[in-house]
């Protein structure tokens with residue numbers, strides 16, 4: 001985007017009454033200048049972010065791992081024929097690499113590889129759903145209070161502060177233990193834990209955006225507050241929220257796994273990584289490597305999400 | 321300074337009240353929670369109602385909340401039928417043990433994290449930097465209970481270097497310290513990881529600012545320059561340290577359970593398993609209060625260290 | 635005096651008929667705006683705009699000058715309804731409009747604003763076309779209508795129509811300001827408030843944009859309120875000029891009269907006819923206020939005349955009584971005790987004191 005170097009046009013007086021020649025010269029220059037402008041390919045923020053992300057090998061690899069895990073969980077029945085729920089009591093506590101059981105078996109003789117694949121369903125669900133849910137609700141709360149300020153905004157944010165005053169896992173445990181065990185309750189608990197931090201991120205991003213002049217311009221076009229929020233504010237706070245939330249998926253999985261480790265998750269025998277880790281604890285000294293398998297998968301997923309999130313942050317940061 | 325501390329304390333009061341309301345509601349509002357464990361499974365509806373009445377469970381919620389709060393403030397958090405002990409007694413003992421564990425973990429984790437972050441930040445782009453980055457990302461992504469299990473399998477199982485179960489100071493200092501090693505190692509890992517990341521980012525930021533060159537140009541020794549850099553990078557570390565301690569307190573539930581460390585976490589775990597809700601309520605309240613107070617202290621400390629923060633508050 | 639007005643008209647291209655310019659499109663009556671702020675932790679009121687009365691004539695340009703922080707932007711926002719006024723009334727096309735609450739959309743749409751900061755005035759996530767078309771979308775226009783109208787205004791502001799698909803970061807400062815102008819024009823408003831519309835631009839680009847504004851005023855039959863701290867620019871584009879100091883209008887009159895014969899001590903200071911009368915030493919090009927003695931805070935403005943702390947002619951009465959608005963010459967209003975009926979000094983005395 002080159003711009004023609006233009007001489008100073010204003011004559012020293014620059015007063016009323018003598019604008020004619022300056023005007024003509026300006027008009028000339030305007031044409032020149034327009035001609036010099038190349039029409040650069042329009043690129044939206046999101047397209048450019050996508051490109052940048054794809055250029056980051058670590059980020060792509062991490063996203064690939066996530067994808068593999070999801071595929072593994074969804075197509076578990078196609079990948080293994082072993083039953084994750086019923087085991088062969090004679091096959092109890094096989095070590096890794098034993099014939100027919102790549103990752104060994106657990107204390108009931110169930111194939112750990114099958115249980116890991118199937119267990120990914122609940123674990124990934126428990127990582128995704130609360131993150132998405134909290135991102136939605138937190139965004140609504142944060143944008144609302146960032147726009148309104150005043151009494152409503154203050155009350156909303158003080159409420160968030162109160163929830164934020166609990167250590168994350170503790171709040172999840174408290175909510176989980178009061179709702180009782182189960183996947184749905186775990187998801188609700190983790191969602192509640194994540195709403196306050198997302199709301200804070202959304203609120204501070206909104207505060208940054210609402211003072212900009214294009215928001216005032218939007219109000220001047222007669223748009224309602226809701227419309228301004230949706231069409232002007234949201235696109236400008238979404239990047240912050242997405243970066244922040246993507247970093248939460250790993251944490252959500254860990255919290256959900258913690259809950260099911262404390263038997264507040266989905267009831268057995270349905271496999272879930274956190275619960276598996278806990279139930280395999282008994283065989284820690286006989287087949288230690290098998291015990292570590294579900295923990296390793298929690299770790300892998302969480303690392304992959306955190307790396308992808310870091311890459312996403314970098315891809316979005318580099319501009320504007 | 322005093323005025324600022326007073327202001328901060330003033331701001332914390334509504335938060336504390338809010339926390340107590342939430343703890344109260346979580347344990348009471350849900351059907352069946354309040355009388356759980358108090359009413360026999362096979363009680364008739366009439367018996368149930370009578371018991372509810374005698375417990376004051378039919379009063380309006382605000383009345384019950386105030387009554388509960390007054391009792392709590394007087395140190396009475398209820399009586400655990402399962403444990404046959406006053407909840408407050410149970411908590412006092414457990415709180416001390418958790419405090420030792422969390423404090424040692426925090427000191428260790430933050431010190432190591434600062435060190436690693438500083439080394440990585442000043443050697444940006446080198447192999448050391450990359451290793452630290454990977455280690456801290458891993459530390460961030462690994463559940464503390466998983467680390468605990470790994471450590472347990474290696475050091476208590478394979479090598480038998482450290483005990484797998486917790487001892488307290490009642491059993492002599494050596495036994496206590498030996499049994500602290502593994503829980504501290506698993507608890508402090510995440511603290512170390514986060515501190516290292518934040519410190520590294522802070523150092524990189526400060527080093528790219530102009531004033532470092534100015535300091536060098538002024539003829540300050542390299543050591544003095546480094547002190548300056550570290551001091552400037554430390555504010556964000558303090559900011560996150562409150563959250564970190566929260567993570568430690570929360571994470572203690574799992575770590576303590578695995579190592580059978582007789583702290584709040586283990587108490588909470590057993591209480592959840594036996595649906596001993598009075599204890600769950602009391603433990604949740606005490607951990608949350610501890611967290612709020614620690615955050616408050618971090619806030620005030622930060623204002624004392626960093627004049628910019630002070631200005632923003634006043 | 636009637637001749638003077640006609641002569642001003644004659645200079646104004648595109649003006650038709652003698653009756654038109656006299657009628658105000660917009661009239662402000664004692665408009666004030668106060669902000670609740672914290673001053674060292676204590677609650678305080680900041681008087682950003684105080685009892686401002688102005689007339690903006692149809693098809694003309696009212697220039698507003700004043701130092702940074704004197705309340706120009708606040709006044710602009712009160713006019714277009716972005717800020718609720720604390721008190722005062724407004725007449726638009728001779729009808730009273732809401733100043734303290736929400737205005738009906740019909741009124742809102744007729745007054746648009748071009749903003750000060752080109753970097754924050756456009757939504758970075760929206761294309762140029764989306765930004766310009768947004769007001770039309772709000773109105774519920776069809777996609778075809780919107781496209782046609784966007785194409786029309788974007789060429790009217792001198793940008794190639796192909797720019798509709800570009801994002802703001804791909805444009806230069808001058809181009810962005812053109813987009814801002816185009817957006818303000820999309821709804822075909824009657825009044826456009828331009829808040830420092832050219833201040834962020836290079837001198838050469840300033841000239842282009844100013845000329846564009848003049849062209850648009852003619853083509854779209856616009857009335858401008860043109861705000862700037864740059865005296866030259868205001869003189870160039872304005873028909874009438876009002877000078878603001880600490881939230882108050884201290885002098886107003888035709889651009890010619892005000893620049894040739896400034897009456898208020900503050901205006902004189904601005905135009906640097908005081909202390910040097912030598913044009914060679916004039917600093918009219920510099921941002922005003924620079925190097926001058928300290929401006930009092932609008933949180934606790936001086937009593938009586940707000941300018942008295944810096945005024946070379948300050949008298950006893952100045953700290954006690956708010957100077958009334960006096961018509962020192964026809965259509966030339968000054969708020970200063972030097973021109974009050976009771977006061978002994980007059981125009982000549984000021985000149986004498988200055989020499």
Ligand SMILES: Nc1ncnc2c1ncn2[C@@H]1O[C@H](COP(=O)(O)OP(=O)(O)OP(=O)(O)O)[C@@H](O)[C@H]1O
Nearest residue numbers: 669671680682701702703704705706707708709932
């Ligand atoms: N939203 C607000 N809240 C509190 N005070 C404000 C607000 N907006 C403006 N002010 C104050 O009102 C006074 C006038 O500000 P305003 O922006 O109108 O000045 P200005 O003449 O436009 O200055 P500039 O040339 O710097 O743009 C200033 O003292 C400013 O600090």
Ligand code: SF4
Nearest residue numbers: 939942945952970971
């Ligand atoms: S009223 Fe007094 S202080 Fe104010 S400008 Fe006039 S002479 Fe100066």
Ligand SMILES: [Mg+2]
Nearest residue numbers: 706707708750
């Ligand atoms: Mg302004």
